[in-house]
Amino acid sequence: MALPSTCDEKRLEENPVVRLYEVRKQRVHLRAEFRIELFKLWKDGKIDEMKELLDKNDLGIDQVGKEFINHLIGGFYQNGYPLHRRCEIEAIPDYEEKNPLVVSGVFSRRDGTKEGIKIDPEFKKKIFENYPQVSVEDAFINAGINPIDIGYQRIQVIKKAFDRNLEEEYEDSSIESTTDETEIAEVTDEIAVQGHPYVAYFMKGEPRLSNEFYNETYLLVHVSLDEIFEAYELKGLIFDTKARVMIRATQLRWIPKETSDTKWSDRVIIIQNNRRRLMEKAIRSWFAKLREIYPTLPIDDRKKLCRWISELPVDMRKVYTTKYILELIGIPKSTYYQILNNEHYGESRKIKALQDDKDIKLVCRTLDYRGFAKGVRQIYMLMPLVTGKSFSINKIRRLMRKYGIRTHIRRPSRSRKAMKELIEKNKKANILLRRFRLHRPDEVRLVDVTYIDYGNELRAYGSASIDPATGKLICFVISENNDLELALKTLEEMDKIPAKPGAILHSDQGIVYFADDFQASVVERDLDQSMSRRGNCWDNAPQEAFFGHFKDESGYEKCTTLEELRDKAAEYMVYYNTERKIWERGRMTPVEYETYLNGMSDDEFADYIAEEEIKYQRTKEESAKKAIKRAKEYHEDTLAALEERNETGKKRG
Numbered sequence: 012m013a014l015p016s017t018c019d020e021k022r023l024e025e026n027p028v029v030r031l032y033e034v035r036k037q038r039v040h041l042r043a044e045f046r047i048e049l050f051k052l053w054k055d056g057k058i059d060e061m062k063e064l065l066d067k068n069d070l071g072i073d074q075v076g077k078e079f080i081n082h083l084i085g086g087f088y089q090n091g092y093p094l095h096r097r098c099e100i101e102a103i104p105d106y107e108e109k110n111p112l113v114v115s116g117v118f119s120r121r122d123g124t125k126e127g128i129k130i131d132p133e134f135k136k137k138i139f140e141n142y143p144q145v146s147v148e149d150a151f152i153n154a155g156i157n158p159i160d161i162g163y164q165r166i167q168v169i170k171k172a173f174d175r176n177l178e179e180e181y182e183d184s185s186i187e188s189t190t191d192e193t194e195i196a197e198v199t200d201e202i203a204v205q206g207h208p209y210v211a212y213f214m215k216g217e218p219r220l221s222n223e224f225y226n227e228t229y230l231l232v233h234v235s236l237d238e239i240f241e242a243y244e245l246k247g248l249i250f251d252t253k254a255r256v257m258i259r260a261t262q263l264r265w266i267p268k269e270t271s272d273t274k275w276s277d278r279v280i281i282i283q284n285n286r287r288r289l290m291e292k293a294i295r296s297w298f299a300k301l302r303e304i305y306p307t308l309p310i311d312d313r314k315k316l317c318r319w320i321s322e323l324p325v326d327m328r329k330v331y332t333t334k335y336i337l338e339l340i341g342i343p344k345s346t347y348y349q350i351l352n353n354e355h356y357g358e359s360r361k362i363k364a365l366q367d368d369k370d371i372k373l374v375c376r377t378l379d380y381r382g383f384a385k386g387v388r389q390i391y392m393l394m395p396l397v398t399g400k401s402f403s404i405n406k407i408r409r410l411m412r413k414y415g416i417r418t419h420i421r422r423p424s425r426s427r428k429a430m431k432e433l434i435e436k437n438k439k440a441n442i443l444l445r446r447f448r449l450h451r452p453d454e455v456r457l458v459d460v461t462y463i464d465y466g467n468e469l470r471a472y473g474s475a476s477i478d479p480a481t482g483k484l485i486c487f488v489i490s491e492n493n494d495l496e497l498a499l500k501t502l503e504e505m506d507k508i509p510a511k512p513g514a515i516l517h518s519d520q521g522i523v524y525f526a527d528d529f530q531a532s533v534v535e536r537d538l539d540q541s542m543s544r545r546g547n548c549w550d551n552a553p554q555e556a557f558f559g560h561f562k563d564e565s566g567y568e569k570c571t572t573l574e575e576l577r578d579k580a581a582e583y584m585v586y587y588n589t590e591r592k593i594w595e596r597g598r599m600t601p602v603e604y605e606t607y608l609n610g611m612s613d614d615e616f617a618d619y620i621a622e623e624e625i626k627y628q629r630t631k632e633e634s635a636k637k638a639i640k641r642a643k644e645y646h647e648d649t650l651a652a653l654e655e656r657n658e659t660g661k662k663r664g
Contacts, residue, residue: 017073028068039075046083046093053087054159058232058263081260088256091162094127111160117151135169142173163253208279209243217254218245222268227286229265234293242285244278294331298339305341310357317342317350371410373398378416386420387411430522437525442541443517447479447553448623451616452605453508455479455515456538457554458501460493460523463562466571473561473580474501479553481608482593483601487584489577498523502532510538517541519551560587 023029028045041049045068052061061080065071070079087093092110110128112118118128138150147169148158158166209224228239236255240246250258301316308316320336337347350356377390377397385393391404402410411417443455457477464470472493476485486504490497510516516538518524524542533540543550561567565583570576588601596604611619 015073015076018075022069023074026069028070039070039079043093043095049083050087050093053084054157056235058259077264081264084256084260087162088253089162089164091165092160112156115154115156117154117156130165130169138169139173139176147173159252207244208274208276208282209245218250220245220258225261225265226267229262229267231289231293232259232262233296234289238289242289243282244285295339298336302339302341310360313342314350314356316340317347320347321351367410367413370402370406371414371416373400374402374407374410375416378418384418384420386418389420390418433522433525434520437527437530438520439540439542441517441543441550442539443515443550445550445552446627449620449627450480450515451511452478452481452483452608453511453514455517456485456505456510457551458498458505458516458518458524459551459554459558460497460521461558461562462493463489463567463576465567465569465576469571469573471573471576472497473558474498475554475557476501476505477554477557478601478605481601481605482553482596483605484557484584484587487580489573489580491573493523495523495526495528498526498529499532502529502536506536510536512537513539515539515541517543517551519543519548520545557587560591 023039028042030040030042049061049064052058052064058080061083065075065080092112094110108114110118112128113120117131117134119131120128134154138145138147141150145153147166151158151161151166209221210218211221212219224243228243231239236250236258237246240250305313305316320333320340320342323331323336326332333347334344337344373394374390377394378385380393380397387404387407390407391402394407395401447455447457455478457479458474460472460474462470463473471489471491473487473489474497475487477483478485485508486501488497488501488504490500514537516533518541520542523529524540530540548555561580561583565579567576567579570579590600592598592600593604597607599607608616608619
């Protein structure tokens with residue numbers, strides 16, 4: 012294969028998909044992986060995609076010539092699925108076999124230094140037992156193997172070996188051979204197409220199509236061969252894979268010949284009508300593709316398309332009129348004639364774009380003035396001073412939006428707005444009202460998160476849940492991040508000591524507790540969600556108190572890793588619940604106090620709640636008195652400061 016004069020040998024040698032370039036023999040050997048990609052496209056009939064892939068990998072016509080793809084196709088037809096060389100396989104670590112022939116188990120790679128693959132002897136023997144009643148191709152198909160992957164050459168070698176064996180058997184049995192059914196079929200086909208206007212002759216029982224056939228069909232390379240054969244009344248003939256490949260390759264490289272040997276007859280007229288319908292179908296398909304891409308075309312390409320339409324020959328049948336073609340492509344008639352009659356059509360956008368390029372520089376000059384940040388209004392007011400020109404405020408906004416220039420001065424925060432909307436939508440009332448101890452065990456769960464600084468400037472977050480009636484620690488989860496995942500994990504850990512149905516889950520107004528996923532998980536567990544007032548830590552006091560005890564008593568600061576911190580939290584949880592006593596709860600541990608409360612009768616528990624209610628009301632009254640006292644003191648201090656300020660001013664006067 013002679014390479015073109017435009018071939019750049021250095022580029023070929025450096026091309027990553029080229030395995031070897033032999034200067035003397037003018038040969039280009041492609042790497043197996045790339046040949047496999049090309050083979051798969053050819054197998055699916057995607058010749059155009061093959062050309063595009065070659066061009067993309069710098070193997071276009073200028074490098075390898077226009078016949079290169081035909082040589083590739085011929086090689087695929089002859090040899091089937093491309094094989095890796097043994098040296099290539101050895102160079103790939105953990106090579107995984109993907110060749111469909113080897114994967115099937117019917118073929119295997121040759122041992123030793125030999126290249127290629129070999130067929131399993133037992134399978135070959137099985138094929139021969141049914142041959143020729145079952146063809147070699149059908150035997151492989153029945154085994155789930157595509158003959159195209161095997162290759163024409165391998166199949167022919169097997170057929171010839173089978174035919175020789177059959178001849179030897181016939182000679183040994185001294186039986187007079189009769190005409191083979193395949194030969195009869197070939198003769199029948201040959202007789203049936205005698206005088207067919209587009210079959211030139213038969214060779215070895217295979218039809219050879221005339222030049223006139225290629226003259227008329229080379230433009231139909233995007234139409235399937237089966238449709239073409241049906242239109243030309245050739246569907247009854249047998250075209251094997253090799254014949255089909257050669258027909259398509261001939262169509263791709265065909266140069267129309269001026270002479271014609273076809274004589275007109277009724278059959279030719281029928282075929283020509285079929286061909287007309289086939290071409291009209293192809294034309295409509297091409298126009299449909301143009302309709303898809305037309306909206307995406309730049310203005311220059313739209314102009315070229317309209318000029319091309321105007322230069323099309325006139326359809327004497329008045330079918331493909333300009334109006335009909337414009338409708339097929341989706342071009343408005345007014346747009347079509349504006350493009351043809353106005354050579355400056357579409358340039359207004361270019362002019363506006365050029366003007367915008369100039370104007371945005373003035374905006375940027377104003378924006379950069381003295382190096383201080385500015386909002387759109389400040390740019391509008393300063394522009395005449397800085398540049399001597401002025402734009403409307405809407406034009407400034409349009410230009411900044413077009414060129415992706417953003418100003419954050421006085422700009423509303425989308426995230427803040429979204430957070431505010433989330434809080435308003437998912438905010439819950441404080442239904443606990445600090446009545447922490449006025450419940451039975453497992454009727455209330457408190458939950459909160461605290462930061463934990465440990466080790467060498469490391470920070471983690473602890474999410475815990477307390478039963479305020481008993482003081483029992485339900486769970487304590489440690490994480491690197493204070494996020495929704497930590498909150499959901501806390502709910503999962505709380506399930507290990509489940510609350511009663513309808514129990515209260517109380518928290519502060521942390522953002523994770525407003526999340527839809529968190530609140531949905533709370534509902535799934537049949538809990539009523541309650542929230543503290545914003546910025547009021549006393550509404551969740553027992554939970555805050557636990558965090559204080561943990562930080563004061565556990566010695567967590569000495570931990571150097573997150574796992575150590577988690578172990579420390581788990582160890583402290585056991586100590587806190589089972590060994591650490593609470594003065595206000597009868598000097599009992601939380602577990603002991605829980606047992607104490609659960610052991611009460613209904614009457615005893617009613618008396619207990621009555622006493623706790625008295626304590627609760629007394630605490631509220633004391634808190635109210637303290638609040639009033641603090642307010643009075645603040646008011647008196649403010650009046651004194653104002654009076655002192657007035658006196659000082661009078662003395663100065």
